[in-house]
Amino acid sequence: xxxxxxxxxxxxxxxxxxxxxxxxxxxxxxxxxxxxxxxxxxxxxxxxxxxxxxxxxxxxxxxxxxxxxxxxxxxxxxxxxxxxxxxxxxxxxxxxxxxxxxxxxxxxxxxxxxxxxxxxxxxxxxxxxxxxxxxxxxxxxxxxxxxxxxxxxxxxxxxxxxxxxxxxxxxxxxxxxxxxxxxxxxxxxxxxxxxxxxxxxxxxxxxxxxxx
Numbered sequence: 410x411x412x413x414x415x416x417x418x419x420x421x422x423x424x425x426x427x428x429x430x431x432x433x434x435x436x437x438x439x440x441x442x443x444x445x446x447x448x449x450x451x452x453x454x455x456x457x458x459x460x461x462x463x464x465x466x467x468x469x470x471x472x473x474x475x476x477x478x479x480x481x482x483x484x485x486x487x488x489x490x491x492x493x494x495x496x497x498x499x500x501x502x503x504x505x506x507x508x509x510x511x512x513x514x515x516x517x518x519x520x521x522x523x524x525x526x527x528x529x530x531x532x533x534x535x536x537x538x539x540x541x542x543x544x545x546x547x548x549x550x551x552x553x554x555x556x557x558x559x560x561x562x563x564x565x566x567x568x569x570x571x572x573x574x575x576x577x578x579x580x581x582x583x584x585x586x587x588x589x590x591x592x593x594x595x596x597x598x599x600x601x602x603x604x605x606x607x608x609x610x611x612x613x614x615x616x617x618x619x620x621x
Contacts, residue, residue: 412437415457415465417444421516421590423464424621426480428582431618433488437466450538461538481579493579500574507565507573507580514558515587522551522594548594555596558587559603566605570612577616585613 414430414437416423430437442448442463449461458465458475466474466483474480485494494508495501524534526548534541562584565572573580588610591597598606613619 410469410471412469413440413467414438415440415442415454415463415467417442417463420444420463421519421586422462422477425477425582425586426464426466427621428586428618429481429484429493429579431621432491432493432577432582432616433484435484435488455538459538462536491577493577493582495574495578504573504578504580508578508583510561511558511572511580511584511587514554514561515584516590518551518554518558519587519591519594519596520551522548522555525551526594552594552596555587555591555594559591559596559598559606562588563603563605566609569605570609572609577613581613585610585619 412435414423414426416427416439418424418441442454444463448454449458449463455461457467457473460475462475464477464480466480468474468483468487472483474483481494485492493504495504520536524530524536525543525545530543532540532542534543534547562572571577571581572584588598588606598610600607
């Protein structure tokens with residue numbers, strides 16, 4: 410059985426998994442899901458993932474994984490080289506901590522700002538099969554949180570090539586996706602205020618996976 414990856418080229422969540430697949434060199438088939446036209450809410454896709462979200466990875470033994478956490482865990486176990494979640498207990502802890510911060514303080518903050526502030530997402534303040542009303546105040550808070558995340562990342566990257574440990578990891582993947590996607594809430598690294606972030610992101614651009 411072939412590995413199948415359900416993707417959307419414009420969304421940050423599947424991009425994270427897409428980068429991991431490329432870094433691991435995992436052969437797979439791609440099924441594109443049109444989020445703009447709400448294909449994820451249709452009956453056909455609900456049969457794949459009742460949570461109505463991407464990414465989804467169907468493994469070669471038929472396991473259906475419907476979130477980035479499970480996809481990353483499976484890929485790291487099934488394809489341990491190169492290691493993206495650490496080798497030693499200390500590395501794994503450091504990477505896990507910065508991965509979590511990049512997701513919670515970066516991507517989740519962006520989602521908070523976008524989903525509560527975009528007219529196109531009225532009643533879609535949270536992803537999934539249930540509609541939730543927007544809270545305008547959360548849009549303002551989300552943007553402020555993203556600005557703070559850039560400050561934290563700037564301090565962390567001083568004198569460092571990567572976010573965690575001394576090599577590329579899943580923490581860099583999630584942080585880079587967050588930095589790139591922050592444009593949707595009109596936040597981006599400033600060369601004067603965030604020189605370390607700009608340098609780090611420019612360095613990652615040399616990796617083919619980061620252009621996906």
